[in-house]
Amino acid sequence: MRRHTAVLLAGQIGRIALQGLYFVVLARTLGAAHYGASAAVLALVSMLLPFSSLGTILLLVRNVAQQPATAAVQWANCVTLVLVSGTTLAVLLALAGRWVAPAATSVAVIAAVGITDLVLARVTEAAGAVFHAQEHMHWSALVPVLLQAARLLGLAALVLGPWTVDLTSWAVSYAVSTALVCLALTVLVLRRLGWSPPQLARYRQEWRTGLLFSVGMASTTVYNDVDKAMLGRFATLEATGIYSAAYRVVDMSYAPVRSLLGAASPAMWRAGADGSVTAVAAVARARLLRPAAAYCLLGTVGMFGAADLVPALLGDSFTESVPALRALSFLLIVKGCHYVIGDTLTCAGAQGARTVVQVAVAVLNVGLCLLLIPTHGWQGAVLVSLVCDGLLAVGLGAILAHRLRRERSRPAPTTVDYAGTTAAS
Structure with a gap:
């Protein structure tokens, strides 16, 4: 666990460093307004990401972790569904762009970003998922680093x-660099696993679970990204850039917790093979709780204290990102709570309950954004994020506590020993 966490954390640090440098260069080059437009388009695309794979990436991790011999088939199914679903969604988004994207954003930009993130980046993510499920963590950690470097x-x-x-030339460079990494990793995975035709009958047997994964992830992206999309549509692009810059810092700061969850996930999936929440919670408590809590507390203090550095890094147009970052820094603690709890439920087969809470919070998030963003701009977006992520943590925590109590209250099964006496197993 320590070795896997260290490898994934090293990969996350490398990804963060490259992503942070990319973010700084792009923000300084485009300025707050144009950076806000790019952030709004990326936010729109991200809300469709979960449906571009129809849940097959998480199914791949679960199934290969439990049945390693199915890796080639799981990869083929995943790539096939990403190509079909991702391309369809990208086309639909481009057609709807004039109504949902910031004004004056070209269809070419929306289409390029859509194909890049909904198809090319998802195939790249699926390649990383194959390595992750097989616990080749060095390759799993390297995939996002390669993508960000390109x-x-x-x-x-x-x-x-x-x-x-400008936005158009940026979208072209974004697409071309992602395509090169996608092609290289596809060749690598095929050489490791061999060729297998897709067997979509397997997916038909578990499409309901895949749909739950998709809806749950879609809800997550809604309450993470709908505020940026709405800021771009109903407020100013400057406000979008200010808020998006602060949120990006928080998101990058969450990477170590993401590494811990990634390192623990194969063991958590195995512990939850029989649906035991208690067994999965024991793994999470032993491997995640203390380091995640300590990091989130220290990270929040660090972001709050270092927020004044944002204008020096990004330029004077991002001065108002300082109070935004200080307020959003508390999200790190809240996100740490609800992701650890949520992944515990998912690995124990309780994705349905998690999805219900996520959908409810996503609906609330959209309603609050519509109410507060047009009148309060990025300040309203900050308030909505804190309230909705907090409610998500409370709701998931209540479900986990209920399921743990229910399992502990069940009578222990009995067995008969060789002498004919009955004993609790």
């Missing part, structure tokens, strides 16, 4: 070259 090189070529840096 994107940074593409942006550097754009900034240093003779091209005009």
